[in-house]
Amino acid sequence: MSNNEDWLKSLITKTPQEGRELAITMARKTIGAIQSDPEIKKELREKYARDAGQLIASAEVVALEFQTVAAANNYWK
């Protein structure tokens, strides 16, 4: 699996913004771990980026990943 390289070295980020970007990466990498074919992934991505229900579901995954990243960073307080 091409996604299996060591991409997640730490949950610590300098800023909330970077934490947000990490959360999006985490969500995307899971999709890539289940469906590693780049052609199929591209197709699916085009499809769900135009589907309101699937966009909202994606936003839910990002919200969950961000909960973890934010806690790891003690909310950047």
Place this chain on the structure above:
Amino acid sequence: MSNNEDWLKSLITKTPQEGRELAITMARKTIGAIQSDPEIKKELREKYARDAGQLIASAEVVALEFQTVAAANNYWK
């Protein structure tokens, strides 16, 4: 991606109300990170604002983001 500017400077807000507004922004920005075309976003938004199931799913994303914001602010106690 036009959404990639540094919009999330802090999770700290003065009031619960502002925390609520931040949670809504966070949910919206994720949608914008996945679908950055303003025309498509507008179309999808009009669609899901009239779909009960998608509205409820959106409210779930906001509830999750607010959990993070509220914890970051120690619940404004």
Place this chain on the structure above:
Amino acid sequence: MSNNEDWLKSLITKTPQEGRELAITMARKTIGAIQSDPEIKKELREKYARDAGQLIASAEVVALEFQTVAAANNYWK
């Protein structure tokens, strides 16, 4: 947006029952923030109140909001 008044002054409530009511209000206010047209909201509400799947999804949103309210109140211990 008519929902934008300062309705969420605090997460602290006197009793679990009041916390429960606040959680329901929070869920409803998010819907109102996304769809502010009172006619459309009323229509959608009538629809999802008769749809088992959407009722269950609404209950999930309330459960998530209540997690936040309960933590804010240290579970009314």
Place this chain on the structure above:
Amino acid sequence: MSNNEDWLKSLITKTPQEGRELAITMARKTIGAIQSDPEIKKELREKYARDAGQLIASAEVVALEFQTVAAANNYWK
């Protein structure tokens, strides 16, 4: 609304089993707060009790409510 009586006096229960029952009650009371007509509720209940997807979604709501009840009771340790 007939469900509006003060049914949630405390999140504290004597045993995990009682906590579980409270979580189920919490999920049901939310449904009742949104759809208070007893005839419609009965109909919907019969329907979702035979729908695998809706049963699983109901179990998710109970799992979320139980997270709150269990934390309130410090996991009955």
Place this chain on the structure above:
Amino acid sequence: MSNNEDWLKSLITKTPQEGRELAITMARKTIGAIQSDPEIKKELREKYARDAGQLIASAEVVALEFQTVAAANNYWK
């Protein structure tokens, strides 16, 4: 309701593996609390075990229950 016996005596388990099994039991018992007819349960179970979407939704419920069990056991540290 035949499921109403006192099956949840404690959230404490000796190992993460046993915690996992408890989480699966918790999810199943909720289904049983809502639909107690053994014939209908068996039918629904056969159906959702062959439906990818419902299997994933079941896995989500187990993940949520396991969050509670794992916290109760202080993550078996």
Place this chain on the structure above:
Amino acid sequence: MSNNEDWLKSLITKTPQEGRELAITMARKTIGAIQSDPEIKKELREKYARDAGQLIASAEVVALEFQTVAAANNYWK
């Protein structure tokens, strides 16, 4: 059930990356606990790996399992 061997010995992992892989394993093992027939599992897996909605739902399960693993490891701080 062939999945019932003792596969979850600990929630502690050396790195976030390994924690991520454990979260994916946890999600997969739950599916295997509900549907243990290897032929059916393979079929379903092929199906949901091509379905955007089900891929996103799978990513949600992984996000939830990872919340638990990350907390168990004190976020690898």
